[in-house]
Every structure is written in structure tokens, then in C-alpha cells.
Amino acid sequence: MATRPRAIFTICSNNYVPMARVLLESAKRHHPEADVYLCLADEALPEAAFYPGQCELIAAKTLGIPNFREFAFRYDIMEFNTAIKPFMIRHLLARGHESVVYLDPDIEVFAPLERVFSLLDEGASFVLTPHLTQPLEQPNFPNDLGIMRAGVYNLGFLGVGAGEEADRILRWWSRRLQYECVNEPDRGIFVDQKFMDLVPGFAAGARILRDTAYNVAYWNLQQRALGGEPDDWKIDGAPLRFFHFSGIDPFNPKYLSKHTESFRDEQQSPLLGELLRRYAAQVLANGHGRVPNAIYAYGRFASGTLLPEVVRRMFRDRHVHWSGGDPFHTYEEYLHLPCARTAGTASRGVTNLMSYLHEREPWLRGIYDLATSEGVGRYVDWYVQNARTLLKDSRLVAPVALRAGVQAAPAHGRRPPARRGAEPDAAVIGYLRLALGVGEAGRQVLRTLRHAGLDARGLPIQFGSMSAAVDKSLEPLFDDTATARVQVFNINADQLPGVIAHLGSALRSDAYRVAMPFWELEHFPAPWLAAFDLVDEIWAPTRFIQTMLARRIGKPVLHMPLPLDFEAPPTLDRARFGLPEHAFLFFFSFDFLSYAERKNPMALVRAFKKAFRDEGSAHPNVCLVLKTLNADIAPAHSQALRDILRTDLDLTLIEETLTRTETLQLITACDAVVSLHRSEGLGLLIAEAMALGKPVIATDYSATVELVSSDTGWPVDFKxxxxxxxxYPFHEGQVWAEPDENHAAWQMRQVFHNRREAQRRADTARTMLKQQFSAENCGARMRLRLQELESAGPPLQAAMACTPVEDRAR
Structure with a gap:
């Protein structure tokens, strides 16, 4: 019998390519006559050598799937990978292959698939392997009841023969998977797999391959005897054809699969243990684990906001046909639009996403009646405080919180007192001489007010701080009293009452008072909220801080960003800082008095070692530079960290106290900046690096997301x-980010190897800072606010009302 043209293929995203390499190399070894393909359910990485040789790479987006961007948006990564299958099979058949075999990427072929290709050569339209070939009545999964929910046939394998029957069924399957490739067993659907239960009834040419040497896996291994020896594996005495390592963790091959409690540790026979160890070693040698899940091309909106499962479900449920353009670019804005069909949205702003959650969750409908203004208000409060847990990204909550804060604040308030002479327009009170982040923020406010043409003066304090008074740059602007009609306190809320009491008569008592607080966690400490009773309004330097306060106090909370652009100082030679002249330098700095656990320097050290010191990735001409402050007066619990950093030969540690100009010169002497912080209220180091034109890698969480995106830097995934x-203080009920060190290592390697792209993003970031965070723009915002206060009290102007999405549009 003539052999028909054969193709073997798999489908995976970039994170599974190391497994796919094992599969495709083994398939080609046993079937040199077949053409081998990798269908990539992702965007291709620039490194061509990353993908297996002897196979053709075909991107899913080239398969002619109707409305591909909507298709990719609709499904999570597992659903997307499985939904592609019939489209790829049809593509290969159209190229002239008459026998097409699909294998999951986590399979290894150990012997020729003779029975499969014999059936196809004999005219079979489909070849299927059942999960089970005899009853399995044990109480726990895998058992026959569980398999009935998952599907009779395992779609980790499928053989298809060219012909009218196969074409007809593949077209039906494609139509179904266009919209229904979901993991919803309660609806009788398990991605692409359950549909195949119908095929033996549809196709007279379908064949069921019950040979136990094919598709051996955790779900049937209890019924099959593994024997032989390495390189001559047997199943039930016959050569093992292929083993499906579904659910394996190559880093822990003592477990056969995460999907079963069977075959773990001592339950494994020596032969099974050897089979798993050999497979795991191959996969790890191919780089498994080095490609982070975070680089998946269809996992986020174009803005960088995470695309959670509930949003994909909303898109499927509400938009069979979406006319709004590419949903990765447009659907995020749609989520935040008021939902016209929900009662009460006109007055309180229930959004499309909020409406969908309310409709979907019976318990939300039972608690919050959206037909009443009270119910709407309580639902908005719940959403602001709790929805991030469900949505996984605070950027999907912030617009609602900001709008709700506008509505909750009073429409009118106190005005500044009348002028009584030639007093200044504003006084800035803060740690204006100290080497502190909040001190630099105060200096920036003072500079910005003066840049805006206002007569602003400074009142420096040392209250409660052990930091050195090293900054003398604004000394001529300092006074011993604050006589201005508007006082801006660049002081955190915990210190504010003490500072006001300490200064006493040095402060004009009837002045209009503004606080610009910083806080680094999502929820502002409740005991500190009373401090804001001493001021008239809040200037939030970031959206992150504005969001946390917008529903907590009955006062205006305005977004008043600090200028982050500046003129670079003259450069200094690396030798001034003891840095290697020709190495590529990654830089980070932190203050031991600012809770080193939040700054997370050891995660950076570990990520750096993964990127450039582990076997197979050694680059001796790459160095990590850490600048620390206040190491000698570090709290006792931080001293162990200090000692580790001082003895680590893989990094250059700089502990001397530098002026701000020297610190900027140090950043300039390095090549890139990395911050694997757990949370930030501002992220001044990141802003400084951007202003200096340095590529930035940063945890994709908290205030730094307002600066770092995939256009302006290299965000790092987290949980x-x-x-x-x-x-950290007030830790109860708080969360912060645990950055993905593997993703951080990946991003560091990307910056090191792709210098042109790194510079492009750095240039984009610098342009963004000049456009959005220049002294002109920030000063104009402050000046406008003070003019509003003079004219008619505090109408809630654009600084308070516009959303982050609108900010990006500008």
C-alpha cells in the first residue's frame, strides 16, 4: 500500500517550546519521512534558534482564522492552544498532506506510530485513542466518572486522513471552536476534547485505536504495565509508542502529574522514576522554566493591563460579534464606560464590567440592589475595595475608584484667606534638606511652584528623621516661618499632626492647607486618616495614592503629579565610583531605613544570577551595582541582609552617601535600572532612570505602572x-507583589541582548516624561488649582476627575 504524504505537528505557546522540542525531535527520529511542524500560539521570539530545528514554524495568526484578534482575546492560554487545532489540520491538508497527526507538546515518541499511519493509509478519516480501554471504578480521579466529564477520547493525540468526510467534520469542529472552546464541564464542554465524543457517530471512517502502547499517561497507567529498560521501554510487553507526560513538573519528577495523587514518590516504580527523570532532564536541558508565562502575547491588553478570565468570559457572553476594533486595544476602555442598561448608573457610575459581574454572581445580586441609589453606592464601595482580588489587576479598578471619589467629595470647601500684605503665594513644608524620597518630593513641589511663576518658599524640617541633611540646592528659598496663604505639607500622614504641633506659631494658622502624602501599600492605614482633618485637601502624587484615598475621606483628592523630567548633570567616569569600565551594568538603589523587604533587593540579586551566572547563561562582562543608604544604622532585622550584600562577589556595592547630583551621575554611568520592588508609592528611581534615558525593568505593580509599560520599559510579572x-507597618489585610524572578531574569537578558529595542523603549519613556511630567505641565496643574481656590472654592477639576485611560489618551 502506498504511503500518503505525512505530517506531524504540535501546538504550543513560547513557554512550552522546550517540551515541544523533545516531542518533535523524537517524532522526526522515528518518522524521518514525515514533515514536522510547530504551530505557535503566540508571537515568535526574535531568537530563531529558540525553536526546534528540522521543523517548520507556523504562527497561529497566519492560519486564516476569522477575526483572529477577537478569537485570541476570547480564550485563555489553554483554550486558545486547543481551539487552533482544527484550523492547523485544515491548513496542513490544504498543503497536500494526506495523513496528519497531532501530538501534544508534552509527549515523547519512543517508537514508530505504525498502527496510526496504517489506519490512515487504509482510508480512516479520524484515528482516536480513548482515555481508558477498560473500566476504572476507583473513588478518586482519574476514574471512569471523571473521564466522562473530560471526554471519552484524549485529544493530546489525533490522526486525520484527507477526504470529504474529514473535511466536513473539521469545518464543523472549527465553527464550534471559534466560539465554544471553553473549559466549562458543567455545560458539557471541555475545550476541544468533548466535541470528539461525537465523531465516531458522525464519521463512518473514524477508527478507535485501543492499542495500550499508544498515549500512555497518568489516567491509564494503573491499567498498563510499564516494563523493559531505558531505550527499550515496553507497555504490556509491546514497545511503548508514545508517553504523554501530562501535568508533569520537570523540576520535580517524583510526581507523575499534578492532576493525580497516584504515582508519587514511593508509589513510583524504579522504571517509571527513570522514565520521568530522563524526560525531565531533556526538557530542562532545552531551557524549560526560563521562558516565563508572562511573555504570552495574548495575556494582556495593549496598555499592559492583565486580561483576566472574567473579562474574556464577558467578551464571549456579550459580544458574539464585536464591532469596536481590535479588543486588545479597545475593550479596556469599554469596560469602564457607564452601563446604560443598569439602573442608577447615571448618578453613580456602574460600569459595563461592574454590571457584568453583578449579573453573573448571584450573591452580588442578592446583596446590592442596583435599582436603588443606596444599593448602587454600596456596590461601588464593594467594587473599589474588593474587585482587584477577582480581576487580578488594580488598573481595572482604579477608574471606578477615581470617579467614585469625585462624587463622594464635597462640591465646595473653604477658600484661602485674604491677602494681608506681600506674603508668598505658597509655602512648602517638608524634609527639604534630607536625603529622603519624601524630601526630594518636597523639593520638586517647591521647584515646580516657582517654575509656574508663583512666589513659593520652603520651610525645612528634620522632625523624626535620622537621615543626613545633604541637599543644599534650595537653601536661598528657605524661611523659618510659613506665612503664605496656602501651605503644602510634603509630609506623610503619620508625621503630619506632630509636625504641625511642633512648628506651632511658625505656621500661619488660617492658611489653606494641602497634604501630599505617600504610602506604598494598597490600603491606606485607617489610624492615619484622622490626620487629614488638619488639612483642606489632598494632592496625590500618583494615581495609586489617589485611588487608595478617593473613597476614604470626604475631601478633594486631586491627582497632582510631580515633575519627573530634569536636565542631566555632567557625566563622571565610572572609575569615580569604582565600576568596571567595559561591563554592562544593571543598577538599583535603596535606603535601609525604607524597609528593605519592600524594596526587595535579594530578589534582584537572585534574578541577576539566573540571567547571567547560571550554567548556560554565564556572561562575565555583566555586573550588578547596588547603591545603599543608611546601612550602618539599619534596623537590626536588616543587618543580615546588609552582611549578605557586602560579601556577595557577584555585585558591586556602593555604600557612601552621595548628593542627588552624584546619585544621578552614578545612574548615568550604568546601562540599565532594575527595581523588583514589592510596592511603590511613586518610584522615583525609575523616573530618574527614564529621564536619563536608561532602560528600566520594574515590577508591574503599584505606582510604577503609571510609568513603565511594554512601550516605555520592561514590566515584570508578579503574584x-x-x-x-x-x-511593613499595618500589614494586616494588606497584599504586595512577589515579582516573578524568572521573568525578571528574562527581561534582563532581553535588555542586554537587544540593545536597539532597549534604547527605543528608553527613548519612548524619556519622551513620555517630557510630555506628561515636565515642570511646565505639572506647574500649570498646580497653578490652575491655586487659581481655582482663589476664584470660587474647590470645583473638582480635571486633576481629580479624569481617569488613567484618559491620561494615556492625552
């Missing part, structure tokens, strides 16, 4: 974890 006790 939210509870703040441990004793690692």
Missing part, C-alpha cells in the same frame, strides 16, 4: 501575596 508580619 500578590499577603504582607508578612513585621515586614
Amino acid at each position: 500578590l501575596v499577603p504582607v508578612p508580619e513585621n515586614q
Whole structure:
């Protein structure tokens, strides 16, 4: 019998390519006559050598799937990978292949697939392997009841023969998977797999391959005997054809699969243990684990906001046909638009996303009646405080919080007192001489007010701080009293009452008072809120801080960003700082008095070692530079960290106290800046690096997301974890980010190897700072606010009302 043209292929995203390499190399080894393909459910990485040789790479976006961007938006990564299958099979058949075999990427072929290709050569339209070939009545999964929910046939394997019957069924399957490739067992659907239960009834040419040497996996291994020896594996005495390592963790091959409690540790036979160890070693040698899930091309909106499962479900449920353009670019804005069909939205702003959540969750409908203004208001409060847990990204909550804060604030308030002479327009009170982040923020406010043409003076304090008074740049602007009609306190809320009491008569008592507080966690400490009773309004330097306060106090909370652009100082030779002349330098700095656990320097050290010191990735001409402050007066619990940093030979540690100009010169002497912080209220180091034209890698969480995107830098994925006790004040009920060190290492390698792209993003970031955070723009914002206060009290102007999405549009 003539052999028909054969193709073997798999589908995966970039994170599974190391597994796919094992599969495709083994398939080609046993079937040299077949053409081998990798269908990439992702965007291709620039490194061509990353993908297996002897195979053709075909991107899913080239398969002619109707409305591909909507298709990719509709599904999570597993659903998307499986939904592609019939489209790829049809593509290969159209190229002239008459026998097409699909294998999951986590399979290894150990012997020729003779029975499969014999059936196809004999005219079979489909070849299927059942999960089970005999009853399995054990109480726990995998058992026959569980398999009934997942599907009779395992779609980690499928053989298809060219012909009218196959074409007809593949077209039906494609139509179904265009919209219904979902993991919803309660609806009788498990991605692409359950549909195949119908095929033996549809197709007279379908064949069921019950040979136990094919598609051996955790779900049937209890019924099959593994024997032989390495390189001559047997199943039930016959050569093992292929083993499906579904659910394996190559880093821990003592577990056969995450999907079963069976075959773990001592339950593994020596032969099974050897089979798993050999497979894991191959996959790890191919770089498994080095490609982070975060680089998946279809996992985020174009803005960088995470695309959670509930938003994909909303898109499927509400938009069979979407006419709004590319949803990765447009659907995020749609989520935040008021939902016209929900009662009460006109007055309180229930958005499309909020409406969908309310409709979908019976418990929300039971608690919050959106037909009443009270119910709407309570639902908005719940959403602002709790929805981030469900949506996984605070950027999907912030617009609602900001709008709600506008509505909650009073429409009118106190005005500044009348002029009584030649007093200044404004006084800035803060740590204006100290080497502190909040001190630099105060200096920036003072500079900005004066840049805006206002007569602003400074009142420097040392209250409660052990930091050195090293900054003398604004000394001529300092007074011993604050006589201006408007006082701006660049002081955190916990210190504000003490500072006001300490200064006493040095402060004009009837002045209009503004606080610009900083806080680094999502929820502002409740005991500190009373401090704002001493001021008339809040200037939030970031949207992150504005969001946390907008629903907590009955006063205006305005977004008043600080200028982050500046003229670069003259450069200094690296030798001034003891840095290697020709190495590529990654830089980070932190203050031991600012809770080193939040700054997270050890995560950076570990990520750096993964990127450039691990076996297979060694680059001796790459160095990590850490600048620390106040190491000698570090709290006792930070001293161990200090000692580790001082003895680590893989980094250059700089502990001397530098002026701000010297610090900027140090950043300029380095090549890139990395911050794997757990949370930031501003992220001044990141802003400084951007202004100096340096590529930035940063945790994609908290205030720094307002600066770092995939256009302006290299965001690092994370998971939210509870703040441990004793690692930050008011930790109870708080979360912060645990950055993905593997992703950070990946991003560091990208910056190092792709210098042109790194510079492009750095240039984009510098342009963004000049446009949005220049002294002109920030000064005009402050000046406008003071003019509003003079004219008619505090109408809630654009600084308070516009959303982050609108900011990006500008």
C-alpha cells in the first residue's frame, strides 16, 4: 500500500517550546519521512534558534482564522492552544498532506506510530485513542466518572486522513471552536476534547485505536504495565509508542502529574522514576522554566493591563460579534464606560464590567440592589475595595475608584484667606534638606511652584528623621516661618499632626492647607486618616495614592503629579565610583531605613544570577551595582541582609552617601535600572532612570505602572501575596507583589541582548516624561488649582476627575 504524504505537528505557546522540542525531535527520529511542524500560539521570539530545528514554524495568526484578534482575546492560554487545532489540520491538508497527526507538546515518541499511519493509509478519516480501554471504578480521579466529564477520547493525540468526510467534520469542529472552546464541564464542554465524543457517530471512517502502547499517561497507567529498560521501554510487553507526560513538573519528577495523587514518590516504580527523570532532564536541558508565562502575547491588553478570565468570559457572553476594533486595544476602555442598561448608573457610575459581574454572581445580586441609589453606592464601595482580588489587576479598578471619589467629595470647601500684605503665594513644608524620597518630593513641589511663576518658599524640617541633611540646592528659598496663604505639607500622614504641633506659631494658622502624602501599600492605614482633618485637601502624587484615598475621606483628592523630567548633570567616569569600565551594568538603589523587604533587593540579586551566572547563561562582562543608604544604622532585622550584600562577589556595592547630583551621575554611568520592588508609592528611581534615558525593568505593580509599560520599559510579572508580619507597618489585610524572578531574569537578558529595542523603549519613556511630567505641565496643574481656590472654592477639576485611560489618551 502506498504511503500518503505525512505530517506531524504540535501546538504550543513560547513557554512550552522546550517540551515541544523533545516531542518533535523524537517524532522526526522515528518518522524521518514525515514533515514536522510547530504551530505557535503566540508571537515568535526574535531568537530563531529558540525553536526546534528540522521543523517548520507556523504562527497561529497566519492560519486564516476569522477575526483572529477577537478569537485570541476570547480564550485563555489553554483554550486558545486547543481551539487552533482544527484550523492547523485544515491548513496542513490544504498543503497536500494526506495523513496528519497531532501530538501534544508534552509527549515523547519512543517508537514508530505504525498502527496510526496504517489506519490512515487504509482510508480512516479520524484515528482516536480513548482515555481508558477498560473500566476504572476507583473513588478518586482519574476514574471512569471523571473521564466522562473530560471526554471519552484524549485529544493530546489525533490522526486525520484527507477526504470529504474529514473535511466536513473539521469545518464543523472549527465553527464550534471559534466560539465554544471553553473549559466549562458543567455545560458539557471541555475545550476541544468533548466535541470528539461525537465523531465516531458522525464519521463512518473514524477508527478507535485501543492499542495500550499508544498515549500512555497518568489516567491509564494503573491499567498498563510499564516494563523493559531505558531505550527499550515496553507497555504490556509491546514497545511503548508514545508517553504523554501530562501535568508533569520537570523540576520535580517524583510526581507523575499534578492532576493525580497516584504515582508519587514511593508509589513510583524504579522504571517509571527513570522514565520521568530522563524526560525531565531533556526538557530542562532545552531551557524549560526560563521562558516565563508572562511573555504570552495574548495575556494582556495593549496598555499592559492583565486580561483576566472574567473579562474574556464577558467578551464571549456579550459580544458574539464585536464591532469596536481590535479588543486588545479597545475593550479596556469599554469596560469602564457607564452601563446604560443598569439602573442608577447615571448618578453613580456602574460600569459595563461592574454590571457584568453583578449579573453573573448571584450573591452580588442578592446583596446590592442596583435599582436603588443606596444599593448602587454600596456596590461601588464593594467594587473599589474588593474587585482587584477577582480581576487580578488594580488598573481595572482604579477608574471606578477615581470617579467614585469625585462624587463622594464635597462640591465646595473653604477658600484661602485674604491677602494681608506681600506674603508668598505658597509655602512648602517638608524634609527639604534630607536625603529622603519624601524630601526630594518636597523639593520638586517647591521647584515646580516657582517654575509656574508663583512666589513659593520652603520651610525645612528634620522632625523624626535620622537621615543626613545633604541637599543644599534650595537653601536661598528657605524661611523659618510659613506665612503664605496656602501651605503644602510634603509630609506623610503619620508625621503630619506632630509636625504641625511642633512648628506651632511658625505656621500661619488660617492658611489653606494641602497634604501630599505617600504610602506604598494598597490600603491606606485607617489610624492615619484622622490626620487629614488638619488639612483642606489632598494632592496625590500618583494615581495609586489617589485611588487608595478617593473613597476614604470626604475631601478633594486631586491627582497632582510631580515633575519627573530634569536636565542631566555632567557625566563622571565610572572609575569615580569604582565600576568596571567595559561591563554592562544593571543598577538599583535603596535606603535601609525604607524597609528593605519592600524594596526587595535579594530578589534582584537572585534574578541577576539566573540571567547571567547560571550554567548556560554565564556572561562575565555583566555586573550588578547596588547603591545603599543608611546601612550602618539599619534596623537590626536588616543587618543580615546588609552582611549578605557586602560579601556577595557577584555585585558591586556602593555604600557612601552621595548628593542627588552624584546619585544621578552614578545612574548615568550604568546601562540599565532594575527595581523588583514589592510596592511603590511613586518610584522615583525609575523616573530618574527614564529621564536619563536608561532602560528600566520594574515590577508591574503599584505606582510604577503609571510609568513603565511594554512601550516605555520592561514590566515584570508578579503574584500578590499577603504582607508578612513585621515586614511593613499595618500589614494586616494588606497584599504586595512577589515579582516573578524568572521573568525578571528574562527581561534582563532581553535588555542586554537587544540593545536597539532597549534604547527605543528608553527613548519612548524619556519622551513620555517630557510630555506628561515636565515642570511646565505639572506647574500649570498646580497653578490652575491655586487659581481655582482663589476664584470660587474647590470645583473638582480635571486633576481629580479624569481617569488613567484618559491620561494615556492625552
